[in-house]
Amino acid sequence: xxxxxxxxxxxxxxxxxxxxxxxxxxxxxxxxxxxxxxxxxxxxxxxxxxxxxxxxxxxxxxxxxxx
Amino acid sequence: xxxxxxxxxxxxxxxxxxxxxxxxxxxxxxxxxxxxxxxxxxxxxxxxxxxxxxxxxxxxxxxxxxxxxxxxxxxxxxxxxxxxxxxxxxxxxxxxxxxxxxxxxxxxxxxxxxxxxxxxxxxxxxxxxxxxxxxxxxxxxxxxxxxxxxxxxxxxxxxxxxxxxxxxxxxxxxxxxxxxxxxxxxxxxxxxxxxxxxxxxxxxxxxxxxxxxxxxxxxxxxxxxxxxxxxxxxxxxxxxxxxxxxxxxxxxxx
Numbered sequence: 001x002x003x004x005x006x007x008x009x010x011x012x013x014x015x016x017x018x019x020x021x022x023x024x025x026x027x028x029x030x031x032x033x034x035x036x037x038x039x040x041x042x043x044x045x046x047x048x049x050x051x052x053x054x055x056x057x058x059x060x061x062x063x064x065x066x067x
Numbered sequence: 068x069x070x071x072x073x074x075x076x077x078x079x080x081x082x083x084x085x086x087x088x089x090x091x092x093x094x095x096x097x098x099x100x101x102x103x104x105x106x107x108x109x110x111x112x113x114x115x116x117x118x119x120x121x122x123x124x125x126x127x128x129x130x131x132x133x134x135x136x137x138x139x140x141x142x143x144x145x146x147x148x149x150x151x152x153x154x155x156x157x158x159x160x161x162x163x164x165x166x167x168x169x170x171x172x173x174x175x176x177x178x179x180x181x182x183x184x185x186x187x188x189x190x191x192x193x194x195x196x197x198x199x200x201x202x203x204x205x206x207x208x209x210x211x212x213x214x215x216x217x218x219x220x221x222x223x224x225x226x227x228x229x230x231x232x233x234x235x236x237x238x239x240x241x242x243x244x245x246x247x248x249x250x251x252x253x254x255x256x257x258x259x260x261x262x263x264x265x266x267x268x269x270x271x272x273x274x275x276x277x278x279x280x281x282x283x284x285x286x287x288x289x290x291x292x293x294x295x296x297x298x299x300x301x302x303x304x305x306x307x308x309x310x311x312x313x314x315x316x317x318x319x320x321x
Contacts, residue, residue, distance in 0.1 A: 006114065007111045007112060007113075007114055008111075009114060026114060028112065029120065031122070031123075032120060032122040032123070032155070033112065033155060034109070034151045034152075034154045034155035035154075036151065039147075041147070041150045041151055041154050042154075043154060044154065059111055060111065060112045061109045061110060061111055061112065061151055061155065062109065062110065062112050062155075063107045063108070063109055063121050063122050063132075063134070063155065063156070064107070064108050064109065064110045064119070064121065065083075065084040065085045065086070065087065065090075065093065065107065065108065065121060066083060066084060066085045066106060066107055066108025066135055066137055067083030067084070067085040067086070067106055067108075067135070067137075067222070067223075067269075067271035067272065
């Protein structure tokens with residue numbers, strides 16, 4: 001079992017998922033988000049090859065209205 | 068035609084997307100404004116509610132997106148936000164704003180200059196939101212900013228061109244486009260900024276918080292166009308003494 005912190009919410013994964021699989025499991029549209037792993041922005045092309053590790057801090061950002 | 072970093076804009080009205088009562092109204096107002104450069108922010112997704120898809124309709128509207136670094140309190144956070152925006156939106160353009168003070172949202176000049184230099188070195192098209200400080204604007208130009216965005220008055224206050232004397236100095240000195248940002252509360256403020264020779268204005272609150280945002284967007288569109296045309300036509304000199312416009316021969320007596 002792996003414990004991760006996704007947008008500050010603790011989540012348990014039964015098996016190591018790639019970042020891409022994690023987004024899919026959360027039903028997050030991948031087109032319009034950016035992903036931060038342990039405070040570093042992860043380029044989109046690497047999402048499928050990076051696996052979540054225990055205690056990873058993962059943040060998903062999206063565009064919102066602003067001035 | 069306005070050119071910023073080699074990109075041409077027919078419209079000199081830039082708009083924000085915040086504070087509209089609905090996304091639909093925001094899109095209709097932007098469409099009415101004819102704005103071609105539109106600011107957006109970024110935020111962590113709420114996993115329970117998901118994220119509103121703002122991007123798809125904005126991209127369909129054909130506008131260029133200008134992500135901002137709102138929420139950043141120092142240069143480090145702003146640089147992180149810019150990297151995030153580049154990854155998310157595939158754009159090098161960034162509205163650099165660093166305002167640690169929540170009461171007046173005054174931009175931090177030192178942190179902004181530090182962040183601007185690093186972001187320019189990393190290839191970003193940097194448009195910094197700053198106080199109307201002519202010296203700072205020159206420094207930002209020197210480190211490679213594509214434009215400068217001095218404030219008219221504090222964000223969202225609708226006070227208009229409180230900083231007018233300094234805006235005039237910035238316009239006089241600038242070698243990059245000057246975009247008047249923040250505090251423009253009425254179409255007349257926007258027209259006045261354009262008459263002074265500003266290259267563009269950025270308006271959000273005044274349109275979004277109007278009772279009729281679409282109508283207000285049309286008013287700002289016309290005001291910006293009118294102000295620019297007046298600037299190009301050339302305004303008359305301001306004088307203290309009257310100068311007659313009609314012959315002064317006292318014809319009734321002669």
